[in-house]
Amino acid sequence: DAKTTQPPSMDCAEGRAANLPCNHSTISGNEYVYWYRQIHSQGPQYIIHGLKNNETNEMASLIITEDRKSSTLILPHATLRDTAVYYCILWGTGNQFYFGTGTSLTVIP
Amino acid sequence: NAGVTQTPKFRILKIGQSMTLQCTQDMNHNYMYWYRQDPGMGLKLIYYSVGAGITDKGEVPNGYNVSRSTTEDFPLRLELAAPSQTSVYFCASSLGWGNQPQHFGDGTRLSIL
Numbered sequence: 415d416a417k418t419t420q421p422p423s424m425d426c427a428e429g430r431a432a433n434l435p436c437n438h439s440t441i442s443g444n445e446y447v448y449w450y451r452q453i454h455s456q457g458p459q460y461i462i463h464g465l466k467n468n469e470t471n472e473m474a475s476l477i478i479t480e481d482r483k484s485s486t487l488i489l490p491h492a493t494l495r496d497t498a499v500y501y502c503i504l505w506g507t508g509n510q511f512y513f514g515t516g517t518s519l520t521v522i523p
Numbered sequence: 524n525a526g527v528t529q530t531p532k533f534r535i536l537k538i539g540q541s542m543t544l545q546c547t548q549d550m551n552h553n554y555m556y557w558y559r560q561d562p563g564m565g566l567k568l569i570y571y572s573v574g575a576g577i578t579d580k581g582e583v584p585n586g587y588n589v590s591r592s593t594t595e596d597f598p599l600r601l602e603l604a605a606p607s608q609t610s611v612y613f614c615a616s617s618l619g620w621g622n623q624p625q626h627f628g629d630g631t632r633l634s635i636l
Binding site for chain 2: 445446458460463465505506510511512513514
């Protein structure tokens with residue numbers, strides 16, 4: 415079971431912020447929220463992860479709701495190179511890393 | 524720093540042949556993983572290892588074998604190749620389980636005809 419729900423596809427205008435949602439209403443207390451992306455058939459690329467607090471790095475920001483039942487990945491200024499499939503994954507001590515089908519993000523010029 | 528290296532990048536096998544997909548990492552990670560990805564689908568875990576000498580099954584282990592004799596290497600063996608094993612195979616490694624990200628190789632594209 416994926417344990418996460420993501421929209422199958424989204425579009426974003428180049429230069430605008432891309433906000434990718436993820437629902438994980440059954441998240442366990444020890445599970446981290448991870449985001450990866452996959453461009454074409456390349457290996458998945460790690461973007462960011464968090465447990466409770468919001469996180470930011472050079473690629474993106476991760477916003478986790480206070481009840482931890484949903485999260486949003488924010489790409490602040492989307493470029494054409496950000497076109498990819500984005501996966502939201504829960505991973506903790508008691509489960510395996512499980513990829514669902516992700517969100518296919520298309521950045522439009 | 525090479526990260527996770529997979530060889531070969533491409534391979535065509537005949538039904539019934541066997542082969543080993545190689546995976547090595549230079550990050551001194553204890554945890555290593557093998558996934559397969561069928562067209563249009565997410566990755567599925569085949570096998571994983573929590574350290575040298577310790578391996579365990581993932582979601583789709585049938586038709587595959589693994590071994591882990593060193594920290595660096597985690598080869599995946601296909602004994603009797605079947606068309607259903609046509610897929611892209613990814614190897615990954617991580618420093619920890621759950622609280623540290625997995626780092627992926629570039630994949631091996633395998634076709635079985």
